[in-house]
Amino acid sequence: MTFILAVLATITLAGGAVAAESAPTPDCDVPERLISTETELTRVNKEITDRHRLDITVVGSRSSALSGPDGARFAYPAQLEIALKERLPGNEIKVTAHVPSGQTTADMAAGLPKIMSEDHPALVIWQAGTVDALRGVEPDDFRNSLDQGLDAIAAAAADVIMMNMQYSPRTESMLGVAPFADVMRWVAEQRSVVLFDRLAIMHHWSDEGTFDLYAATTGYAMARRVHECIGRALASQIINAAHLEDAKTQTTR
Amino acid sequence: MVMVSPPQSVTSERDLRLDLFRGLALWLIFLDHIPDNVVSWLTIRNYGFSDATEIFIFISGFTAAFVYGRTMRERGFVLASARILRRAWQIYVAHIFLFTIFMAEIAYVAATFDNPLYAEEMKILDFLKQPDITIFQALLLKFKPVNMDVLPLYIVLLLLFPPMLFLLVRRPNVALGGSAVVYALAWRLDWNLPAYPNGVWFFNPFAWQLLFVFGAWCALGGARRLAGVLRSRAILAIAIAYLLFAFFITLTWHVEGLDRFVPGWLTEWMYPIDKTNLDVLRFAHFLALAAVTVYFVPRDWPVLKSPILWPAIVCGQHSLEVFCLGVFLAFAGQFVIAESSGGPLLQTGISVLGIIVMIAAANLVSWYKAIEGRSPVSRVKSPDADLAGGEA
Numbered sequence: 001m002t003f004i005l006a007v008l009a010t011i012t013l014a015g016g017a018v019a020a021e022s023a024p025t026p027d028c029d030v031p032e033r034l035i036s037t038e039t040e041l042t043r044v045n046k047e048i049t050d051r052h053r054l055d056i057t058v059v060g061s062r063s064s065a066l067s068g069p070d071g072a073r074f075a076y077p078a079q080l081e082i083a084l085k086e087r088l089p090g091n092e093i094k095v096t097a098h099v100p101s102g103q104t105t106a107d108m109a110a111g112l113p114k115i116m117s118e119d120h121p122a123l124v125i126w127q128a129g130t131v132d133a134l135r136g137v138e139p140d141d142f143r144n145s146l147d148q149g150l151d152a153i154a155a156a157a158a159d160v161i162m163m164n165m166q167y168s169p170r171t172e173s174m175l176g177v178a179p180f181a182d183v184m185r186w187v188a189e190q191r192s193v194v195l196f197d198r199l200a201i202m203h204h205w206s207d208e209g210t211f212d213l214y215a216a217t218t219g220y221a222m223a224r225r226v227h228e229c230i231g232r233a234l235a236s237q238i239i240n241a242a243h244l245e246d247a248k249t250q251t252t253r
Numbered sequence: 254m255v256m257v258s259p260p261q262s263v264t265s266e267r268d269l270r271l272d273l274f275r276g277l278a279l280w281l282i283f284l285d286h287i288p289d290n291v292v293s294w295l296t297i298r299n300y301g302f303s304d305a306t307e308i309f310i311f312i313s314g315f316t317a318a319f320v321y322g323r324t325m326r327e328r329g330f331v332l333a334s335a336r337i338l339r340r341a342w343q344i345y346v347a348h349i350f351l352f353t354i355f356m357a358e359i360a361y362v363a364a365t366f367d368n369p370l371y372a373e374e375m376k377i378l379d380f381l382k383q384p385d386i387t388i389f390q391a392l393l394l395k396f397k398p399v400n401m402d403v404l405p406l407y408i409v410l411l412l413l414f415p416p417m418l419f420l421l422v423r424r425p426n427v428a429l430g431g432s433a434v435v436y437a438l439a440w441r442l443d444w445n446l447p448a449y450p451n452g453v454w455f456f457n458p459f460a461w462q463l464l465f466v467f468g469a470w471c472a473l474g475g476a477r478r479l480a481g482v483l484r485s486r487a488i489l490a491i492a493i494a495y496l497l498f499a500f501f502i503t504l505t506w507h508v509e510g511l512d513r514f515v516p517g518w519l520t521e522w523m524y525p526i527d528k529t530n531l532d533v534l535r536f537a538h539f540l541a542l543a544a545v546t547v548y549f550v551p552r553d554w555p556v557l558k559s560p561i562l563w564p565a566i567v568c569g570q571h572s573l574e575v576f577c578l579g580v581f582l583a584f585a586g587q588f589v590i591a592e593s594s595g596g597p598l599l600q601t602g603i604s605v606l607g608i609i610v611m612i613a614a615a616n617l618v619s620w621y622k623a624i625e626g627r628s629p630v631s632r633v634k635s636p637d638a639d640l641a642g643g644e645a
Contacts, residue, residue: 063372066369067369067372068369130373134374134376134377135451135452136451136452137452139525169591170366170368170591171377171378172289172587173400173584173587174359174377174398175374186525189512216366218368218369222368222370223369226370
């Protein structure tokens with residue numbers, strides 16, 4: 001019994017300490033460490049400094065889109081465009097999204113050469129992993145597909161940001177995304193590619209009480225707000241990684 | 254102690270260290286199976302390459318060989334095989350029971366949870382639309398929900414165990430060598446069992462059998478042969494050095510900026526550390542952990558009989574029941590956390606409560622088995638190998 005009590009006391013103390021740290025904040029600020037990267041987006045920097053324009057292509061699956069009325073306007077690709085226009089005034093910013101539902105990473109990797117030759121983006125945001133986890137793709141195959149797609153992007157001399165899965169606490173026990181997130185982290189490290197760690201960022205929002213990601217709501221309000229915040233966080237990461245001068249440094253909501 | 258050592262036992266007294274560490278492993282597996290559990294920071298997977306699964310599989314191989322090896326020597330191959338297969342059947346039934354509980358939970362989530370943010374993720378529930386296929390695939394052990402991979406691995410290991418044990422009893426080193434060859438071939442030729450809807454088993458039985466067979470080999474005299482090696486200070490130093498190295502590497506996963514101290518060639522060579530195929534680094538980490546443990550925790554360590562360690566020991570002695578209960582409690586705990594939107598305090602409470610329930614259940618089983626064992630009808634004690642041997 002004393003043993004149980006000791007364990008109980010230790011665990012409660014540890015839990016209490018963590019609880020005390022996380023006071024809820026109403027805003028969706030993302031701590032620097034979650035979007036910092038050592039890789040520089042050189043092509044993006046060049047486009048903005050030399051041509052004052054930036055063409056971004058988002059390649060992904062359905063978690064890069066929103067359903068409902070005017071879904072595309074509220075989804076993070078459009079929100080990213082808004083945020084970048086706000087923060088890089090005087091530059092022409094265009095974000096194009098290729099996000100049909102149900103695409104695996106292998107499908108996207110196969111489609112990337114065509115997208116690159118049509119869009120000529122300076123930056124590709126590649127959201128991957130969720131459909132692969134759904135379909136139970138082998139992590140090894142997943143890694144090969146990522147490599148193949150990254151090669152296609154590199155061949156077109158574009159910069160790239162990989163984006164991993166959403167944090168989805170309700171489906172966590174059924175949908176194991178962790179092995180796929182690990183592969184993406186590893187590939188990002190190996191190839192010095194920027195990773196937008198959507199999983200960690202949304203997890204942070206959940207811990208901070210920014211969003212109640214457990215909520216069973218059929219309304220679009222929260223989903224739109226989350227996408228807006230993702231768009232803004234992405235804009236911050238792009239501006240940081242491309243070492244660009246920010247018009248309004250403090251607005252990293 | 255509730256366990257009464259069988260009077261007809263000719264072998265030495267039960268090694269309580271096995272029960273202790275298997276009990277601890279069961280607790281750790283439970284804690285790790287609750288997603289985002291703050292308490293799971295205590296578990297060993299955060300401090301090295303291997304985790305509780307390795308401990309568990311090794312000890313189960315050890316106890317299986319201990320129990321069924323004796324049966325095989327005393328009563329012959331046929332009876333020992335029959336007992337092993339009966340055990341595999343019991344575990345299969347337990348697995349299907351857990352699967353039913355899992356189905357109930359996700360059917361509930363599918364019916365109540367809806368959020369446009371997760372339109373894509375909710376597709377995981379689509380299999381509920383084709384129960385004809387899903388349930389059939391589950392019965393074939395091809396469809397396995399997250400965290401329900403360990404029991405199917407066991408079932409396969411036990412199904413293949415009779416011939417392996419036959420060899421282990423006669424030619425232990427040949428058996429161990431054969432197991433290592435299968436492990437190497439599985440790596441080389443990508444052997445694994447298919448899963449549904451696609452992919453392969455999360456725990457590759459062709460790779461993980463090595464740990465199980467190694468445990469069995471140790472039980473059948475290997476441990477005694479290794480005793481000299483395990484007492485050597487040089488081995489101890491190597492083991493500790495490797496554990497420290499693994500600790501540092503795991504630290505770089507959790508602490509920002511530390512990874513710049515890991516040289517590129519090492520990263521290149523080391524990653525990914527593959528759990529599915531029991532990476533050599535994981536296996537070595539387990540060996541180092543075991544070597545250090547055996548060095549510092551002798552078999553006759555008096556603390557093993559003290560009440561402080563008894564809760565873990567009693568759990569380790571009834572591992573099938575406690576394991577299944579742990580999987581169920583992890584489901585239930587996660588459900589409660591989701592329904593009340595989480596929080597570290599709740600996670601801590603559920604973790605502690607879960608372990609208390611596991612201890613209580615283990616005691617109940619222990620009490621029941623003791624009562625049954627004393628009744629005159631069941632005087633003939635059948636060795637009940639818990640999970641894969643344990644009541645030895």
